[in-house]
């Protein structure tokens with residue numbers, strides 16, 4: 264995820280861009296950059312790795328002056344987060360300038376093609392190819408005029424596959440910005456004598472409250488006083504602007520009260536991004552795994568902390584069930600001091616959304632010292648865990664700002680399960696079921712969307728849960744993973760005491776705690792062990808503890824054994840650690856909101872724990 268902002272008008276554009284970027288920094292802060300068309304008809308570019316503040320300091324006293332410009336804050340995907348890879352990018356003449364949010368999937372082939380025609384690249388980004396493509400197309404059309412530039416952009420867009428919002432300008436066309444969108448957001452701000460483009464409304468609000476949303480497959484041309492929207496084929500599109508009524512602070516969170524809720528609601532799109540290009544009809548496409556010699560592996564150690572550890576538990580179930588390899592899952596802070604048997608035949612899978620958790624990094628070093636192979640799953644490009652790992656799988660879900668993990672967790676589970684399936688396909692340990700399994704990941708974003716659409720179920724239940732002093736969660740197999748993560752969410756954001764148990768363990772101690780004041784949340788979705796979960800629910804009800812079941816749509820039978828039921832769509836069992844957790848994230852949010860907690864920054868927690 265990146266933030267983009269651009270303006271064409273009458274006033275000095277640099278402050279407009281920097282203020283806009285400040286509002287978009289939540290989208291990424293690996294680097295920041297601006298491009299301004301100056302009075303002498305050339306483009307001035309200033310960019311810097313790191314946060315926006317670094318760029319602002321650099322500009323102090325030497326900001327480029329002009330009335331047409333664009334700015335970008337980056338969350339790196341292709342190429343390390345450094346000065347060279349920071350946007351904006353240009354072709355070799357420096358005349359065509361581009362910023363981009365998204366991923367160009369066919370960039371490697373386009374880059375080769377452009378190189379063969381003599382283009383020279385400066386960065387490792389996928390974005391830069393677009394500047395070269397536009398430059399070629401514009402030259403073919405004579406290299407002048409707004410109409411030709413627009414045609415050149417349209418022709419170039421037809422060459423790229425993937426997700427994008429682009430902004431393009433050219434030194435030779437002084438009063439024109441062109442934007443295009445396919446999957447990544449792009450909003451037009453309509454001002455007086457100036458018009459703007461941005462990834463999100465907050466970047467516009469200081470200048471105008473009149474906005475237009477650009478839809479997928481559209482191209483927009485802006486001058487200081489005209490905005491025109493087109494289809495890719497050149498047809499014109501009419502759309503009425505709307506008036507933004509949000510408060511700026513809320514708008515920074517895209518209209519959500521907290522980043523936590525925003526990130527819960529983002530999960531369908533985040534999962535779609537995480538899975539994009541990675542699931543094919545016959546196989547899993549994870550080229551990142553090329554660095555692992557699977558034939559050398561006779562055991563897997565999954566090592567992680569907190570929520571990432573829960574994702575690891577789901578990974579173990581999938582790896583053992585499908586690929587038939589033995590797996591241990593360990594909390595990183597324990598593993599490193601427990602004399603683990605780790606050698607060159609071990610594959611250590613390190614899960615860390617931040618890529619910086621100290622205990623996980625220590626286990627990573629241990630693995631490398633002992634000659635084990637290492638596979639890292641992280642959301643942060645260039646983070647410590649990625650350096651020296653044999654393979655790195657990026658979650659690609661965009662920055663997670665809420666301290667408590669949501670979308671990174673669901674993506675971790677999905678991607679670990681894809682690794683398991685990939686391995687199982689290589690080992691031929693899954694038969695025809697592989698098609699059904701592959702298909703389940705294709706449907707996953709829609710299933711999560713359906714759950715988010717019925718948030719009212721959890722909002723009502725939260726009022727009840729809020730009355731209690733403690734809550735228990737239980738489940739079996741994949742449902743146990745969901746119980747663990749559900750309990751962790753509730754305690755992290757609402758500070759309500761919550762514990763999770765394997766359902767069968769309840770009667771070995773914890774049942775002594777149960778009474779009418781302790782609700783038990785049972786993960787009772789369709790599975791091979793549902794009957795046993797139902798028996799455990801009956802044991803709980805016999806102790807007069809209220810039962811809330813998370814169950815599968817259409818299971819009317821379950822309501823006879825529970826006081827309340829949260830229904831989620833039917834899906835194969837391995838998706839339970841994702842699908843059953845989404846309503847529990849929402850439940851935690853509503854309970855925390857009723858309690859007035861600081862949901863985005865819960866007390867005593869930190870997003871990235873870099874100390875032991």
Ligand code: G6P
Nearest residue numbers: 569570571615616617620668869
């Ligand atoms: C902190 C965060 C948790 C996270 C854990 C592990 O405690 O608050 O949300 O699960 O660290 O973080 P990692 O970046 O290694 O996944």
